[in-house]
Amino acid sequence: MSLLQLQNLTKRFGGLVAVDDVSFEVPQGAIVGLIGPNGAGKTTVFNLITGNYRPDQGDILFEGRSIRKLPTHKIVALGIARTFQTIRLFPKMSVLENVLAGCHCRTHAGAVAAMLRLPFQKREEAAALAEAHAELAFTGIEHYADQVAENLSYGNQRLLEVARALASRPRFIILDEPAGGMNDFETAALIRIIRRIRERGITVLLIEHDMNLVMEACEHLVVLENGANIAEGTPAQIQADERVIEAYLGVEED
Numbered sequence: 001m002s003l004l005q006l007q008n009l010t011k012r013f014g015g016l017v018a019v020d021d022v023s024f025e026v027p028q029g030a031i032v033g034l035i036g037p038n039g040a041g042k043t044t045v046f047n048l049i050t051g052n053y054r055p056d057q058g059d060i061l062f063e064g065r066s067i068r069k070l071p072t073h074k075i076v077a078l079g080i081a082r083t084f085q086t087i088r089l090f091p092k093m094s095v096l097e098n099v100l101a102g103c104h105c106r107t108h109a110g111a112v113a114a115m116l117r118l119p120f121q122k123r124e125e126a127a128a129l130a131e132a133h134a135e136l137a138f139t140g141i142e143h144y145a146d147q148v149a150e151n152l153s154y155g156n157q158r159l160l161e162v163a164r165a166l167a168s169r170p171r172f173i174i175l176d177e178p179a180g181g182m183n184d185f186e187t188a189a190l191i192r193i194i195r196r197i198r199e200r201g202i203t204v205l206l207i208e209h210d211m212n213l214v215m216e217a218c219e220h221l222v223v224l225e226n227g228a229n230i231a232e233g234t235p236a237q238i239q240a241d242e243r244v245i246e247a248y249l250g251v252e253e254d
């Protein structure tokens, strides 16, 4: 069974059909790319999955169960994490604190325990700290742990978002333009990180305009145009698809 199934999803904003009867599946353990021109509806699909928007029609199944009506915090609790196209960090907080914010939703100690600093609360804090450091090491930005997040380069801020998403221990991670603003060297490192995320058993769905990343990292691509799913297949199949070349990759001008 696929981990995620989108079934005939439609989302309208007034008269605009941003997502138009879109269906596709993300198999367990896959790295799937969602691509398409600007305004094709990709981020809207992500916002539908994470409960930020509600579909007008269709359904979203995670492990066979409908999540269409769940609030975002319940969707996160099921093991779905995301990063954002526009970076959403706590800019004045340290890099480590930003990752701890991702761990936070899994700590169970209540306010009273926190005030009294009960032993189990201290254990939870120590575990969260160790995990936050581990995710920073995983994404290669551990040496910036004590820096203020806004001082990181754009590329490292994107990696910090990935580290924070991983700190929620997801089974499924969705990355919205993770290579946005990265140079070629940073993008190559990101491709390795994405592969290692999958090796941890985490399924990946990503939106990306960097064709190098998409073709190298993804084994399956879904192409949207004007809100509709116009093609699906392996990177090689998509590169050879006439409709995609016309709609998205563009015809080289003389």
Ligand SMILES: Nc1ncnc2c1ncn2[C@@H]1O[C@H](COP(=O)(O)OP(=O)(O)OP(=O)(O)O)[C@@H](O)[C@H]1O
Binding pocket: 013, 016, 018, 036, 037, 038, 039, 040, 041, 042, 043, 044, 045, 085
């Ligand atoms: N909250 C909203 N209210 C009104 N229109 C919206 C809203 N969000 C998205 N849209 C519109 O829906 C369409 C799809 O937008 P979306 O951001 O999903 O595209 P995208 O494929 O992610 O584009 P990009 O690659 O530029 O990020 C666009 O025409 C956009 O203007």
